[in-house]
Amino acid sequence: MDFHQLLLNRHSIRRYTDQALNPEDVKLILEAALTSPSSKSARCWQFVAVEDKATLEALSKCKPVYAASVKDCKFAVVITVDPTKSEAYIEDAAFAGALMQLQAEALGIGSCWVQVRGRFAEDDEPSENVVRDILGIPYDMVVESIVTFGYSAETRKPVDPAKLMWEKVHVGKWRQE
Numbered sequence: 001m002d003f004h005q006l007l008l009n010r011h012s013i014r015r016y017t018d019q020a021l022n023p024e025d026v027k028l029i030l031e032a033a034l035t036s037p038s039s040k041s042a043r044c045w046q047f048v049a050v051e052d053k054a055t056l057e058a059l060s061k062c063k064p065v066y067a068a069s070v071k072d073c074k075f076a077v078v079i080t081v082d083p084t085k086s087e088a089y090i091e092d093a094a095f096a097g098a099l100m101q102l103q104a105e106a107l108g109i110g111s112c113w114v115q116v117r118g119r120f121a122e123d124d125e126p127s128e129n130v131v132r133d134i135l136g137i138p139y140d141m142v143v144e145s146i147v148t149f150g151y152s153a154e155t156r157k158p159v160d161p162a163k164l165m166w167e168k169v170h171v172g173k174w175r176q177e
């Protein structure tokens, strides 16, 4: 498939079939993260790959809404970043997540970014702490997100290029309304 079509096809997938991912595909997804660009090449990220069902279920409780895909997925990558190694740690984390999602899409695997940093669990505990405690992540690492993966159990239509928001693009200089 050509890359533009892959971009049009990609959607956040939150419900997955029971089919497990094969280890070669898991490796390619992790390689995508490790190839991602990073500010000043600091590579301030570290990733926790999780397949264990009970661990995924526990992680899904890190926030009350929009974390259901964590419970349902077959594989997840928790993206953590060290803010002392790069002031652009959020961007570095986001880039790694985006590349993993695109690599997954190219393999026919659905994915979803689940935001952790800045979110809270039901008891108002920061979601980051919930994830840190479950996975033993040191408290000096920022837990940015959990990216979930699995074969899609949803049907999503590709984006229609005719409906893209071109009004958000300013050409040459900012357009005054």
Ligand SMILES: Cc1cc2nc3c(=O)[nH]c(=O)nc-3n(C[C@H](O)[C@H](O)[C@H](O)COP(=O)(O)O)c2cc1C
Pocket: 010, 011, 012, 013, 014, 065, 066, 067, 069, 112, 113, 114, 115, 116
């Ligand atoms: C920074 C960021 C945070 C997101 N957080 C969540 C989340 O916590 N849970 C979730 O289900 N989806 C989350 N998403 C996915 C968005 O909801 C999704 O990208 C958006 O609705 C557009 O849909 P699409 O990905 O299918 O194009 C997040 C996406 C981004 C970029």
